Amino acid sequence: MADEPKEPKPPQVHTGDKPVSSTPAVSAPPGKPADASAPAAPPKAAAPAPPKPPVVLQTPLDNEFVTRFRTKFGAALLEAMEDRKQAILTVDRVRLVEIARHLREEEKFDMLADLTAVDWPKREKRFDVVLNLYSFAKNERLRLKVWAADAEDVPSVVSVWPTANWQEREVFDMFGIIFSGHPNLKRILLPDEWQGYPLRKDYDILQQDTAWVRENLGIESGQ
Amino acid sequence: MLDKVLFYFFAGIAVASAALMVTRRNVVHSAIFLITALLATAGIFLQLRAEFLFIVQIILYVGGIMVLFVFVIMLVNLDVALQQMQFARQKWVALIVALALAGQVGVMFWTSGKMPGQGLPVLTAVAANRLPLNSEAVAKSLFDSYLLPFEIASVLLLVAMIGAVVMAKKRA
């Protein structure tokens, strides 16, 4: 993921939030030595002892499957990474359905285990939509990502994996990402009339749709 | 004395609920009044010591009206029914016919009072004493003197039942 190394900055801004600001103050001094010793003990951790220069665990992935994929889709494959031995492909948003169908039918990733999104508000295209695929035949997992800006629709993969139905609704509910072609895109966990998308980073944890709460629950605040 | 009180009690209920049955807009209420009317009639049967008729009336109509109920509940949309016209257009004709019938009954009562030995009032006394074992009597007359009509009626009902089954099958 090309963005990842650049990414630690937005959280810095994010730490400005009230509940978070106290945490580094308390835990930073003991935290550092502890962190230093931690990677030393487990055999797996190849990370160097000083924690400051961030360990780059994201390595470009280039195996046979990726080559095959690249020859088929060419420029649509924006990135192929490996993070903690888990393969991540970032693909072009527009061609998502086509790629999804290819992955299901040709590469036998027949189960969409999980579909979610991550919000990176500082980025040009702020949302990652993340699809975790699983192949029963190969016993492999693959993560598929597309980037989407605030106003951009993401093509719905319900036609490929019916299970995406509720999961896309949940992402819509929580992030406000529109999935074009979804049969029934409406809120799933929150009330239909709720304003705002709670899992966006600019939605504070104490925030809520007070108007809704007042109207429907008859109380001043749900907190 | 008691007989009279009971008779007027049952008869009153029967007539009143029959009238209510016809006039209620709510179909379920109508059905309830139908039950009441039939039960009151059963009461009169019992009073006449016609126990068997009494229980047959109850048992048959329990099942019968039950089915009626189910149809009413499942098939009739009450909200729509409440908006509809209550009586059909022939109500004037019906009124005239009803009046004629009432007149006929009245004349019968009137003449029966004039010509002794002919008419209704004698019946109660007979029923109480002559038919002590009512169900046996009914059975005897049904299977003895009226065996052929009974069997014909049974066959008729059987045919009706089979017809109903066949029709239901065809639809499904």
Added chain:
Amino acid sequence: MNATLQATLEFLKLYWAPLLCGVAVVAILPLIVGYIVLVERKIMADMQARLGPMRVGPHGLLQPIADAVKLLIKEDIIPEHADKLVFWLAPVLSVGAGLLSLAGLAIGPAFQIAQDINIGILFVVGISALGIFGIVLGGWASNSHYSLMGALRSSAQLVSYETAAGMALVSALLFTGTLNVKSIVEAQSKEGIWFVLLAPVAFFTYLVASIAETNRAPFDLPEAESELVAGYMTEFSGFRWSLYFLAEYTNMIVVASVATTLFLGGWLRPFAGVSWLNFLDFVPPLVLIAIGAYCVLRVTKQPTRVQQLFMLAVAGLCFVVALVLAAPVVLPVIKPSLREAVAPFYAGIHGGFWFIFKVSLYIYFFMWLRFTIPRYRFDQLMRLGWHFLIPLSIINVLLVGVALIAGAYFQLHGWGLLLVTTPAAILALVAAFLILAIEKQHDARQEQTAPSDFYAG
């Protein structure tokens, strides 16, 4: 004025006994039902490895009273768009029918409210079936889909199973030739054999059909709590609800009594005609003495003084009843000249005991089934009724009739009748298996076709 008073007095003079009995039934039955519920909960608890109600009174003996008080003071809720009048009427109708049908039963040769009604068993069956109106009307009046579905299920169930139950009754009635309750028991006494042995298939049919008619598990679909919340009772609360509850248990008592009267020899002691088994007369008092003794033993285990006293009172009650039961059988042993004098008491008291005992067994069987097996689905229930029980019961009536004619031809009586009825029963069983086999074949063929709607059936 004077004439009315006169008439009233005359009326009372004529009918004081049934009126008193009626009042007694209305007054006592709720209590009895309360205790049946307690017993049911205790049995259920025992089968489920727990204790059941233990808090109110020793071993929860006062639980029914606490429940009754709770139900009476509960808020009475009438749903907003309910049909108020019908909503009022329905539970009353239900319980009224149940109570009224008790009038036709004979608990002992002496205990019968409506003396000697000629239509006897038909009266009980017919009137108790009226209770279904309460259920259907209540379900309809609550203006709730769950209630309505419960009501519809209930009506369909009753119409289907009433037929099978009626046919089963007919098979037994063929032996007696009368509908009169007392005569039925006397016929069994005369033959020296209970009709359950002569018409086992009919008994089985009636057993199943009676469970279905009283809406008990596994046929408790009208009130299936996991599907329809509480079926037709969903919107009822407090006193109204308890009326429905009362009606349900009253109906259980009624069907159990009908089965006892027709098939289990009514108030007759087991082997009533066999004189060397007369020692069985001592069983009732001994059973009660045993229960009383157990209560006395448990007194020390009770935590509080009040509970100890209550336990002692229960024991005392048992002993008193035991004494009453023992008197007619012990006195003749001491003083043989008294035999004649106590005979009516013996018949009445012991008859009552055996009748209640058999009814309890029947109800116990209901409970046992309820805790053991899952609930039928509606279409399965309808199929069991229409495709199995009704054909079986009709075939059985035919076979029993043939057997009776054969019995008359060979001049068989009593146990001898078994010679002709047993083959009839076996034939009926064969027919039953045949029906099942046809059913199975039919199923296999219909697997692919569209599922039919069983309300149409």
Added chain:
Amino acid sequence: MGADELVINMGPQHPSTHGVLRVKLKLDGERVIGSECIIGYLHRGVEKIAENRTYQQFAPYVDRMDYVAAVSSGLGYCEAVEKLLLVEAPLRARVIRTILTELQRIASHLLWLGTHALDIGALTPLFYCFREREEILKIFEKYCGARLTTHAFRIGGLQYEAYDTLEKDVERFCKDFESRISEYETLLTQNRIWIGRTKGVGILTAEDAIAFGVTGPVLRASGVKWDIRKAAPYAAYNQYKFEIPVGTTGDTYDRYLVRMEEMRQSRLICLQAIENIPSGPILAKVGKVLKPPPGEVYHAIEAPKGEIGYYIVSDGTVMPYRVHIRPPSFINLQAFDRMVRGHLVADVVAIIGTIDIVLGEVDR
């Protein structure tokens, strides 16, 4: 809506929707011609909370998702964070984790069996199941002090050392449990009514099951032999021998048989595990403050209800940047509509029961 169509609302307060599930059923008579699940009544914003807590602080929250299988949820989260941290729990911790998770699987299945049977109208199995579940909860209580929301594990290993008689308790339970399962089976497996109510009800073919992302016993009952404990062993599962029961038709009866057999297998795993619990540390060396290196991880384990997955994104700070939970109940519930169409109302409750959902997990 046609004249003979009836829409009924099952829940959110209904005795057999297992919590606050609300199902809108479109009926023709008693036959279901359409359904819609309305969920979210128990939504607590767990994923949002995660972004505002440290890694350890968030751990107890996952116990409150699938509150009848808290140990399994906790294990998934701990292992996911461990993966993110690039540490591995010591063997002793992993073995004890396996034991507790398998006990939890039995407990969860027992609760399922009891309530499922109750929904179908068999009252008694519930109490038998609770009797055995109680034994398991007692073991949990002895181990970590909690019975339901256990928070038994800790990132990097275990919260607590095993108490002295853990092996003995587990062994005694497993010894008794054999006959107890047979007891349930006597009540149900051969019962004609039970078979009638479950066989051919709510059939889910293997293709459908995979398409709907269904996992766990529901998937296996459809004939897909897939269990994460075998496919990607975690904790100490690679050390133990067990079978994966699969069904053939994918109906409610098969799901029942599969879960019954799973309980037996879990019991066998427990027996194998207590035979040899290795000694050693119970906690890997992780700092008091966890700052996983930036990156992301998806880790899934086989919870009693299916695959519970955690997708965690770290930005290198003490708090996760994003935690997404893949709840098995939520995904499995999607297949409900497919399973329920054409069946009767009575089957609806059987099917809700057979999916085995916990609303705390569906709604998060």
